[in-house]
Every structure is written in structure tokens, then in C-alpha cells.
Amino acid sequence: MATADPYGPVHTEGNAVPPLDPDLAGALDDLAGIHPGIDLIRDGIRHLALDRHTPDTTQTLLATLAGSSGADAITAIGHLIARLANADHNPALRGLPLDTQKQAQRHGEQAAFHLNDPTLHQPASEASAAITGT
Template identity: 60%
Template sequence: MTGPHHVHTEHNAVPNVDETDLGDTLADLADIHAGIDLIRDGIRLLAHDRHAVGTTQVLLAALAGSPDGTDVLAAIGQLVARLADPDTNPALRSLPHHQQKEAAHQGWLTAHNLNDPELRTSASRACAALDH
């Protein structure tokens, strides 16, 4: 084994995500929509790219650790709310009014829940742990 803690890959290579939970999730999300494929590609790039400590800190904050909720987690919540609302997604306007209201409400709840500062605590702590 290499590395001082016997956990590093040979030649300090970034491990592939294919046979991990992340790889399985990315595979399960394939071919749903071109936008989801772009997100998958971005996640795969972030997972396989070699990062400096400072870049890693910025990525952790940008993904899910921003104290003011300006991160990918919040953006996903806001997108769910937008897609679930007939005011911003005309496809839903053909549904009965009660379904439109329920979808919009649940979308709003998703955005609200994903903006919960408690969800960012672990990512923020991971980011802080990388301070020099």
C-alpha cells in the first residue's frame, strides 16, 4: 500500500467513481434529459479532477456548504420549485387545479427544505477542516 495511512492510490491517482455509490447514482440518472446528463458530467468531472486544498474548500462551499445558501444545493431546490409550479412550468397547467396547487406547494417545500442551514453544517465543517 502507498501513502502514510495506507489509503492512497498508486501514484496518487484520483480514484474512479464507477464502482462506488456515486458512480451507481450517476449511472441511474443517465438519459433522463440532456440537462441531467450535463449535471452528471459536471459531477463526474469534479469527482475525477485533481484539486488543490483551496479549490476543494471552494467546491465544498459551492456544492452544499455556503452559509448564505448560495450553493448548488439551493439551486437544485429552487429548480425543483420552478419545475413544480404551473406559473413557471406551462406543462402543468393542463392538470386539475388541486394537483397544480399540491405540486407547487411540494416544490416550494423542497426549495425551503434544501435551504435549511442545518443541511450545510457538515459541508461547512468539512470546508473549515481544510483551513491551513
């Protein structure tokens, strides 16, 4: 005879992970088909949004996505933007006029600078800390 679950049923409608909200779903839809790498990122975001998490994994994900300036996904994206905008790292830009290359590089570096600003990461870090009570 099966023992009753002391915590009650976990597979109830009220315990289900809700579908994507329109803002997130729309943002992911807008990114469809641009590049296979972006499609992988979209798939990862969708998986993270729809997966069931524990408080511990939620805390870790918040820190990993944007709450640990210098060691999170937003930081990595900032560095990627700087790389893609730099003709020294992206041969596709080498045929452009030199002033255009330099302008793209400058804007890429500015994007990385802003995406690596610790104040940008602070709210996600605080959300992560709130879960652990620290």
C-alpha cells in the same frame, strides 16, 4: 540535464485520483438519459469527482456544492425544484387539474424549504472550514 523534482514523482499509482466509488458511480448511472440538462449535471459531477484538486479548490468546491446556504448548488437545485413544480413557471403543468397543480406547487416549495435549511449545509461548510483551519 533535467533537475530532479525536490517533491518526488507526482505521477505515481499512490498519487492517482481513484475511480468513482460504486455509490457515486451507481447514482450517476441511475440518472442517465433522463434529460440533457441532467446529463450535463452528471458530467459535471463526474468531472469534479475525477479531477485533481488542490486543498484550496477542494475547500471552494465543498462550499459551492453544499456548504453555503443561499449560495450553493443545493440551494439552486431547491429553487429549481420549486420552479418546476409551479404551473406559473412551468407551462407543462397548466393542463393539470387545479388541485393537482397546487399540490405539486406545495411539495416543490417544501422541497426548496428543506434544501435551503442551513442545518443541511452545515456539514459541508464544516468540511470546507476544516481544510482552511478556520
